[in-house]
Structure formats: C-alpha cells, structure tokens
Amino acid sequence: MIEVKSLEKIFGDKQALHDVSFQVKKGETFGFLGPSGSGKTTTIKILTGQMRQSSGTANVFGVPVSKLNTSEYRKRFGVVTDNSGLYARLTIYDNLKLYADLYGTSLQRIDEALESVNLDSEKKTQVAKLSKGMTQRVLLARALLHKPELLFLDEPTSALDPANSKHIHNGLKELNRQGTTIFLTTHDMEEADHLCSQVAFLNKGVVQLLDEPKQLKKQYREEIIGIELKDGRELELPLKASSAEEIQQYISREMVERIYTKEPTLGDIFVEVTGRELV
Amino acid sequence: MTFSVKRFMAIFQKDLKDLYRNLYISSTALMPLIFAVIYSRIGEMPLAMHLFVITLSLALVGTFLQCAIIAEEKEKNTLRGLMLSPATLTEIIAGKSAVTIVITVIVTAVSMFIMDFSLSGRGWLIAGILLSLIFFIALGTWMGLITRSVVEASVYILPVMFIFGMANMFIGLADQFSFLQVLEYTPGIQLEEIANLSEAGAGFDELWKPFAIIGAWVVVTLVLTAVTFKKRMMD
Ligand SMILES: Nc1ncnc2c1ncn2[C@@H]1O[C@H](COP(=O)(O)OP(=O)(O)OP(=O)(O)O)[C@@H](O)[C@H]1O
Numbered sequence: 001m002i003e004v005k006s007l008e009k010i011f012g013d014k015q016a017l018h019d020v021s022f023q024v025k026k027g028e029t030f031g032f033l034g035p036s037g038s039g040k041t042t043t044i045k046i047l048t049g050q051m052r053q054s055s056g057t058a059n060v061f062g063v064p065v066s067k068l069n070t071s072e073y074r075k076r077f078g079v080v081t082d083n084s085g086l087y088a089r090l091t092i093y094d095n096l097k098l099y100a101d102l103y104g105t106s107l108q109r110i111d112e113a114l115e116s117v118n119l120d121s122e123k124k125t126q127v128a129k130l131s132k133g134m135t136q137r138v139l140l141a142r143a144l145l146h147k148p149e150l151l152f153l154d155e156p157t158s159a160l161d162p163a164n165s166k167h168i169h170n171g172l173k174e175l176n177r178q179g180t181t182i183f184l185t186t187h188d189m190e191e192a193d194h195l196c197s198q199v200a201f202l203n204k205g206v207v208q209l210l211d212e213p214k215q216l217k218k219q220y221r222e223e224i225i226g227i228e229l230k231d232g233r234e235l236e237l238p239l240k241a242s243s244a245e246e247i248q249q250y251i252s253r254e255m256v257e258r259i260y261t262k263e264p265t266l267g268d269i270f271v272e273v274t275g276r277e278l279v
Numbered sequence: 280m281t282f283s284v285k286r287f288m289a290i291f292q293k294d295l296k297d298l299y300r301n302l303y304i305s306s307t308a309l310m311p312l313i314f315a316v317i318y319s320r321i322g323e324m325p326l327a328m329h330l331f332v333i334t335l336s337l338a339l340v341g342t343f344l345q346c347a348i349i350a351e352e353k354e355k356n357t358l359r360g361l362m363l364s365p366a367t368l369t370e371i372i373a374g375k376s377a378v379t380i381v382i383t384v385i386v387t388a389v390s391m392f393i394m395d396f397s398l399s400g401r402g403w404l405i406a407g408i409l410l411s412l413i414f415f416i417a418l419g420t421w422m423g424l425i426t427r428s429v430v431e432a433s434v435y436i437l438p439v440m441f442i443f444g445m446a447n448m449f450i451g452l453a454d455q456f457s458f459l460q461v462l463e464y465t466p467g468i469q470l471e472e473i474a475n476l477s478e479a480g481a482g483f484d485e486l487w488k489p490f491a492i493i494g495a496w497v498v499v500t501l502v503l504t505a506v507t508f509k510k511r512m513m514d
C-alpha cells in the first residue's frame with residue numbers, strides 16, 4: 001500500500017525528515033509515533049500529495065505520490081490532518097452530504113459514519129456550535145464516509161476524552177476488519193499499542209525502530225519479577241532460577257500482596273530507544 | 280479531463296445553503312442596487328451611466344462575492360478538503376462560481392430594471408456582459424486564492440474595485456490625469472464601447488476590438504486562476 005524509501009524533506013534551512021523508510025502492507029494498522037515536531041504531519045502531507053518531498057521515493061497504491069492527483073486515486077483514500085476544515089454555517093449532515101456526493105457514496109453511509117464516531121444524534125447541529133472533540137469526530141466521519149482502502153489519520157483522538165477515544169478505536173478496528181488499511185500518527189502510546197499491528201518510532205526526522213508492538217515489548221521486556229509485599233515493601237528480582245527460592249519463601253509465609261512481570265509500555269521503549277520523552 | 284455534473288452540483292448546492300446563512304456576503308450584493316436607485320432618481324440617464332452601474336454590479340457582486348467565498352474556503356481550510364476529494368479543478372472552480380454567477384445575473388438584472396434599462400435589441404451588449412462576467416468571476420477567484428483570509432481579501436479587493444468596478448466613472452478625469460488613460464482597456468469601458476458602437480449601428484468589423492480586449496482579460500485571469508489553484512493544492 002505504502003512504500004517509502006530514504007524520504008527527505010527540507011524547509012529552507014531546516015530539515016524536517018532526514019531518512020524515513022518504511023512499508024505499510026494491505027490490511028495493516030500502521031502507527032507512526034513521534035514527539036511533537038518529529039515530522040509526522042510532514043510525512044502524511046507528502047503521502048497524500050499535499051507536499052513534495054525534497055528527495056527519496058514515496059509510493060502509494062504502487063504509484064509515486066506525484067501521480068495520485070486523479071479522481072480515481074482520490075476515491076481510494078481518506079485523510080484527516082490538522083489542517084482539515086468543515087463548513088461552520090452548515091449542519092453536520094450537510095457537511096457530510098457534500099462529501100457523500102463528491103465521493104459518489106450513498107447517503108445512508110452518512111448515518112453509518114456518524115454512528116461510528118458516536119454523533120448520530122447530532123446530525124442536525126450546526127458545525128459552528130460543536131466542541132473541538134466533536135469537530136474532530138465529524139472530520140473522521142467524513143474521511144471514512146467512502147470506506148477508503150487507505151485511511152490517513154493525523155492524531156485522530158488528540159482532542160477526545162477517553163470514552164469517545166474508545167468508541168473511535170472500536171470504529172477504526174471495525175473499519176480495519178472490513179479491509180481498510182490505516183496509517184495513523186499519534187503520540188499516545190496506549191492508542192498505538194491498542195490499535196496498531198506495526199509501529200514506527202520517528203525521532204527528529206529519522207525512523208529509529210519499526211516492529212510489531214508485541215515483538216517490541218518482548219524484546220525490551222526487563223527480565224525482572226516484581227513482588228509487592230503485604231507490609232508495603234516492593235522487591236524486584238531477576239527472572240532467573242536463583243530467585244525461585246526467595247520467592248517461594250515469601251509465598252509460603254503468606255507475605256505476598258501481588259507478583260508481576262515488568263512489561264515495558266511502548267512509551268518506555270520509545271524513551272529507551274530515542275532518549276526522548278514522547279511529548 | 281472528465282467533468283462530473285454530480286460533483287459540480289454538490290458544490291453548487293453546498294454554496295447555496297452556505298450563502299443563504301452568510302449575511303456579510305449577501306448584504307454586499309445589495310450595494311449596486313442602491314446605486315441604481317440613486318441614479319434613477321436623477322432623471323434621464325445617459326448610456327454611460329447605465330454602463331457604470333452595470334459594471335459596478337458585475338464587479339461588486341461577481342468579483343467581490345467570489346473573492347470572499349474562495350478566501351473563506353481557504354481561511355477555514357475547507358478548500359484543501361475539496362482538493363483532496365475526487366473533485367477536479369474544473370469541477371471545483373465551476374461549482375464555486377455557479378452561485379456567484381446566479382447572484383450576479385440577478386443583481387445586474389434588477390439594477391437594470393430599476394434604471395429602466397432594456398436589453399432588448401442589444402444582442403452585442405448581452406454578449407459583452409456575459410464575456411465580462413467570466414472575467415469578473417475569474418478575477419474574484421484568483422484574488423480569493425492569493426489572499427489568506429476574508430479580511431485580507433476585503434482589503435486587497437478595494438483597489439481592484441476602483442480600477443475595474445469604477446473605471447467608467449474615473450475615465451472622465453483622464454483629461455486631467457493622463458495616467459488614467461490606461462483605464463480605457465478595462466472591460467467596463469470596453470462594454471461601454473460595445474454599447475455605443477452597436478447603438479450607432481456598427482457591425483462586427485468594428486465591434487471585434489472591444490470583444491478581443493475583454494477576451495484577453497478573460498484568458499489572462501483564467502490562466503492565473505488555474506496556475507494559482509494548482510499551487511494551492513500543496514504546502
Ligand atoms: N511549512 C513548513 N515550513 C517550515 N517548516 C515546517 C513546515 N511544516 C513543518 N515544518 C517543520 O518541520 C518539522 C516537523 O513538523 P511536523 O508538523 O511534521 O511535526 P509533527 O510530528 O506533526 O508534530 P506535532 O506532533 O506537533 O503535530 C517541525 O520542526 C516544523 O517546524
């Protein structure tokens with residue numbers, strides 16, 4: 001679906017992307033993770049033909065992005081970025097109706113799309129009266145109206161409360177099950193962990209790591225067993241045979257509150273790999 | 280390039296609904312009518328004065344309204360959405376011009392009616408007005424594309440209004456200020472030329488010239504619009 005090789009983007013004297021390479025296969029939910037200013041939006045803009053790269057190749061649907069500006073290709077993807085806008089004087093429904101007509105999808109899809117972002121009861125509301133999170137949800141509904149083969153989402157849940165994020169995560173999972181490949185950027189590691197089949201860590205314009213979340217967590221798992229005792233003490237023991245006796249003693253004396261293995265979060269791994277917090 | 284009537288109509292309908300709720304823009308459409316009422320009270324109007332109000336209607340509604348509509352789409356980041364949709368350049372420009380064309384035609388017709396100016400027997404003038412309409416709309420589209428917001432557009436549009444909307448009035452001062460001679464070439468003056476020539480019974484052997492000048496304006500503004508539009512598709 002997407003093949004990016006040695007992508008570079010230079011703004012004047014500032015290099016936003018240094019060397020970005022990755023592939024997204026059909027059916028994946030690909031998470032592009034990175035702190036603010038790392039080049040996530042720049043990458044999405046290049047992939048959707050809103051910006052030219054300075055060098056390197058970027059192919060989407062097997063063709064260079066510079067050739068994507070035809071109606072046929074545009075019908076095949078959807079996009080939400082931070083510079084997407086809605087018509088403030090129109091209702092949610094009228095905003096979506098325009099796009100349903102432009103994409104040639106049935107009007108029935110409007111209701112379905114609104115349902116998937118939890119806004120089906122608001123469709124007669126004027127967009128000017130919506131909160132930031134609601135606006136973001138309408139934009140999302142607009143992007144998935146035509147059930148695109150490929151969906152680009154730039155921080156889709158950054159303005160949303162946990163309940164709505166969860167609702168949208170479920171909607172995206174369902175869409176993915178129905179065949180849509182999703183490319184999403186986020187700095188929410190839990191979101192990435194929950195949704196993505198592949199994640200890439202972007203730091204200062206370079207892809208520093210690319211793998212499945214599960215593999216990453218396995219690879220970066222600390223070989224440690226944590227024990228919380230009833231008297232409040234917390235112990236960390238190496239995950240080795242030599243610890244077995246000590247642990248057994250705590251258990252047989254009924255001193256243990258709980259035992260756990262230390263699973264790193266994607267956020268921990270990011271810090272370890274890049275030396276940077278994800279803010 | 281294919282042209283989808285469905286997508287054109289979708290944009291047209293959207294703009295119609297949107298404009299209906301936009302008081303700032305729709306109220307400027309009434310301005311030419313005020314001029315028409317004032318001038319018609321003066322009494323017998325010379326042909327030049329009729330043409331002044333007609334040109335002003337075309338400029339104030341055609342150019343200004345179009346410019347404001349496009350500038351707003353840019354300001355609110357909605358134009359990019361259209362550009363990323365399957366709609367093509369021609370569908371977007373045509374769709375976005377359709378509402379302006381309808382309103383300009385209505386306003387111009389109403390001001391003619393107020394001034395008691397009849398188009399019957401003035402076939403050449405009708406053709407000239409329609410050709411100029413394309414110019415005024417394309418000019419507005421281009422100006423909307425080069426400005427960043429409605430406010431900025433309202434500022435830049437002022438000198439344009441003076442040059443293209445009121446040339447017929449300022450040309451009277453050309454004897455004192457010779458630089459105003461260039462206004463001779465504005466579509467408004469050329470429209471007056473067409474009206475005068477056809478009134479005097481001239482044929483196409485004389486009339487082709489004002490038509491060619493207006494046609495040149497049309498070509499220039501359409502090319503500028505297309506080039507700028509393509510640029511605006513990218514950051
Ligand atoms: N149009 C532009 N002109 C100049 N510099 C730009 C432009 N767009 C982005 N940049 C710079 O490129 C770098 C990457 O920006 P980008 O918007 O891609 O980051 P991001 O990862 O999306 O950040 P965020 O999480 O804050 O959205 C930043 O340093 C930014 O200042």
Ligand SMILES: [Mg+2]
Pocket residue numbers: 040041042082154
């Ligand atoms: Mg960004």
